[in-house]
Amino acid sequence: MTPVISLQQITKVYGAGETEVQALRGIDLTVNRGDYLAIMGASGSGKSTLMNIIGALDIASSGHYELDGINIDSLDESALSIVRNRKIGFIFQSFNLIPRTTALANVELPLLYRGVGRRERTTRATAALGAVGLADRTHHEPNELSGGQQQRVAVARALVAEPSLLLADEPTGNLDSRSTSDVLDLMDQMHAQGRTIVMITHEDSVAARADRIITLIDGLISSDHRTTR
Numbered sequence: 001m002t003p004v005i006s007l008q009q010i011t012k013v014y015g016a017g018e019t020e021v022q023a024l025r026g027i028d029l030t031v032n033r034g035d036y037l038a039i040m041g042a043s044g045s046g047k048s049t050l051m052n053i054i055g056a057l058d059i060a061s062s063g064h065y066e067l068d069g070i071n072i073d074s075l076d077e078s079a080l081s082i083v084r085n086r087k088i089g090f091i092f093q094s095f096n097l098i099p100r101t102t103a104l105a106n107v108e109l110p111l112l113y114r115g116v117g118r119r120e121r122t123t124r125a126t127a128a129l130g131a132v133g134l135a136d137r138t139h140h141e142p143n144e145l146s147g148g149q150q151q152r153v154a155v156a157r158a159l160v161a162e163p164s165l166l167l168a169d170e171p172t173g174n175l176d177s178r179s180t181s182d183v184l185d186l187m188d189q190m191h192a193q194g195r196t197i198v199m200i201t202h203e204d205s206v207a208a209r210a211d212r213i214i215t216l217i218d219g220l221i222s223s224d225h226r227t228t229r
Helices: 047-054 077-087 103-114 118-131 147-159 177-192
Strands: 005-014 021-031 036-041 062-067 088-092 165-169 197-200 212-217 220-226
Touching: 005 047, 021 047, 021 220, 036 047, 047 062, 047 165, 047 197, 077 088, 077 103, 088 147, 103 118, 103 147, 118 147, 147 177, 165 177, 177 197
Parallel strands: 036 197, 036 212, 088 165, 165 197
Antiparallel strands: 005 021, 005 062, 212 220
């Protein structure tokens, strides 16, 4: 089976000369289909840089990256945009919902970019909102929803295009404890259905919900272990 993520000796360097910063120093990482991985590390450890590379939002300085069998290294920005839309569902700390736009329209957005027709978009987005428990909030705008509900809309948007990978960046960072539990329970459900999830977090209790945790220090993987949950 082809891994969803295959990173080989990934480095990332910013700047040059005296201002050069080595954010990643040679990352080897394989994530198989159905894995639930948490990436941890202190500020400056390289975890955000690694997330951007995994998400095809940035390109490594050296090394090799395959996402679901696609060689990412040589793609231009237009091709990367297509890969992001078709292969990755993003869940952000700040939700990144479009204001003054309904939950349904927000969830439809990845399908709109794919050129999916209106009727199919609506059907699939409605089903995705139902799957995250928001069937009764379809026509509510973000400012009419709680933080936890907004993040559920973001999860529905990430799922609606059936991506190979769910990439969650501090998905509970702006949520209270109850909403955090609800969103993590939802991600557990997605994982149980076979979804591949990579989550960036600085919270031990959040990372513990994953099956596997890697920790970065100074741009290198310092530990990689399975959890016992």
